[in-house]
Amino acid sequence: MHRLRAAVGKVLDWFEDRTGFMGLVMPLARKKQVPVHKHSIWYYLGGMLVFLFMLQVATGILLLFYYRPSAEGAFESVQFLMAQVRFGWLIRSIHSWGANLMIFVVFLHMFSVLLLRAYRAPRELTWLSGVALFATCLGLGFTGYLLPWNELAYFATQVGTEIPGVVPVVGPVIRTMLRGGDEVTGATLTRFYALHVSVLPAIAFLLISFHVVMVQKHGMSVPPSVERQGSSRGSIPFFPNFLLRDFVGWLCAIMVLASMAAFFPAHLGEKADPFAPAPAGIKPEWYFMFMFQSLKYLPAEILGIEGELVGVLGFGLLGLVLLLVPFLDRPDDQGRHRKVWTWGVYGTLAFILFLTYLGYTEEVPSSQDEPPAEAVSAAPVSIDGRSAAFRALGLAIEEADS
Amino acid sequence: MSHDAPARENAAATEPNRRRFVDRLLGVTTFGMFGAILHPVLRYLYPPPASEASVNTVTLPVRASDIPANSGTIFKFGDRPGILVRTPGGDLRAFSARCTHLNCTVQYREDISQIWCACHNGLFDLNGGIAGGPPPAPLESFVVRLRGEEVVVTRS
Structure with a gap:
């Protein structure tokens, strides 16, 4: 045992003599301290996201071994993966649940940073890169959802790519760029595949690197409340104390994902058929639910402007405010921040939770040939009698066009 | 204490x-x-075992009378290529088209009336035997039967 350890040590020394890598990294790791106070728990979310990203990359690469990105082959290749390939169901389910968990943790991370005001100067660039990462994660979720080429994914993409199309002038161009044509076809699948496996992961990797370097440079932000009360209980070294605690969290994440994959494996559903009617009760991924649900409640026209356009512009504005938070929320002369921002964050959170709840509890007609009266009662705001399912799908827009 | x-x-x-x-x-x-x-x-x-079952018999999409003497064509035998040869004497013969050297697909050379592999210049005679070059073993031969005008190839 001792001899083995000595031999390994010698090999490592040989590499270190030539690369000097540890001499470069270790002082950085040692320099880093993590403050200890009552909000310290939120510091674990960033590391958790790095881990989940690595897990998504690893399982994603494994999926590439069997996946065929074409309208003819995609569904069949995933079916083959789920039914024939040993542990294929496990790899795909972990990728699918991992994506959901990652976006959930992204939300937690973002809201914790918002509420603890960790975006304060000089951390504006960390915040900006974080919002960009949030958008990248949503993009990864949206593009990945289509890849199995099943019915649900097909119609979700149909609607999702229709939404930016309502914006005047640039909207239709964006829609055509996203779809690779006027309709969602095999060309869309190839595009989404390229975005999902190369463009977006590359962007995410660069942004994560920048984000982490910024966190290293500025250190962990201590919340203003803790700073004021001086209630910080000192700090612990990042390496190895904090990192080992990180590992425990990662182990828990693996455990959760493995259990979810085993007990609730990812579905595949029916193969997409562009000429079949959209099935009733079709829903977007949960993290887009609040937006879809909001669009559903908007009347067809607001002050002479198309309802969808108002909704899309509204969410665009919300995104812009989110991006600019560090520049808008300036402290006063005594260094105090205005409470209105905190209430705004809680309000947004409540809005998202409430509309998501509505999206999942609202009754949707189970098939399209049910009497329209019921459809109207299910969606009281769809004034012109279009069924809730159709409004949800954004198909109403096409219906009006044709 | x-x-x-x-x-x-x-x-x-x-x-x-x-x-x-x-x-x-x-x-x-x-x-x-x-x-x-x-x-x-x-x-x-x-990888899981190939889903395509190994084929034992194929009926070729050509009419026997359309195949000229001293010619050869490649056909699909399951997921592998086969070669159908009509000898200058008029016999129909079929072999696996996988060269036994390094798995290239062979072709029929009308000028020398032999089966030739372009990769490393391997030569086989019209019984599938080695006629020159690096191949270590003869080509696997199949049984050709005629069902009227249909050509049926079977793994022997």
Whole structure:
């Protein structure tokens, strides 16, 4: 045992003599301290996201071994993966649940940073890169959802790519760029595949690197409340104390994902058929639910402007405010921040939770040939009698066009 | 008092043992965990058996009378290529088109009336036997039967 350890040590020394890598990294790791106070728990979310990203990359690469990105082959290749390939169901389910968990943790991370005001100067660039990462994660979720080429994914993409199309002038161009044509076809699948496996992961990797370097440079932000009360209980070294605690969290994440994959494996559903009617009760991924649900409640026209356009512009504005938070929320002369921002964050959170709840509890007609009266009662705001399912799908827009 | 001294000595002696035990436990658990991750990944990477059942008989999409003498064509025999040759004498013969050297697909050379592999210049005669070049074994030959105008090739 001792001899083995000595031999390994010698090999490592040989590499270190030539690369000097540890001499470069270790002082950085040692320099880093993590403050200890009552909000310290939120510091674990960033590391958790790095881990989940690595897990998504690893399982994603494994999926590439069997996946065929074409309208003819995609569904069949995933079916083959789920039914024939040993542990294929496990790899795909972990990728699918991992994506959901990652976006959930992204939300937690973002809201914790918002509420603890960790975006304060000089951390504006960390915040900006974080919002960009949030958008990248949503993009990864949206593009990945289509890849199995099943019915649900097909119609979700149909609607999702229709939404930016309502914006005047640039909207239709964006829609055509996203779809690779006027309709969602095999060309869309190839595009989404390229975005999902190369463009977006590359962007995410660069942004994560920048984000982490910024966190290293500025250190962990201590919340203003803790700073004021001086209630910080000192700090612990990042390496190895904090990192080992990180590992425990990662182990828990693996455990959760493995259990979810085993007990609730990812579905595949029916193969997409562009000429079949959209099935009733079709829903977007949960993290887009609040937006879809909001669009559903908007009347067809607001002050002479198309309802969808108002909704899309509204969410665009919300995104812009989110991006600019560090520049808008300036402290006063005594260094105090205005409470209105905190209430705004809680309000947004409540809005998202409430509309998501509505999206999942609202009754949707189970098939399209049910009497329209019921459809109207299910969606009281769809004034012109279009069924809730159709409004949800954004198909109403096409219906009006044709 | 005299009884305590060896007890304390004992405690001091077990302390490193306990630590070593915990260390080993951690090591074994870590190995176990990586094993539990690596096992499904390796099994996943090994492809499942091909779904296409091995073919024993194919009916070729050509009419026997359309095949000129001193010619050869490649046909699909399951997921592998085969070669159908009409000899200058008028016989129909079929072989696996996989060269026994390094798996290239062979072709019929009308100028020398032999089966030729372009990759490393391997030559086979019209019975599938080695006629020159590096191939270590003759081509696998199939049985050709005529059902009226239909050409039926069977693995012998």
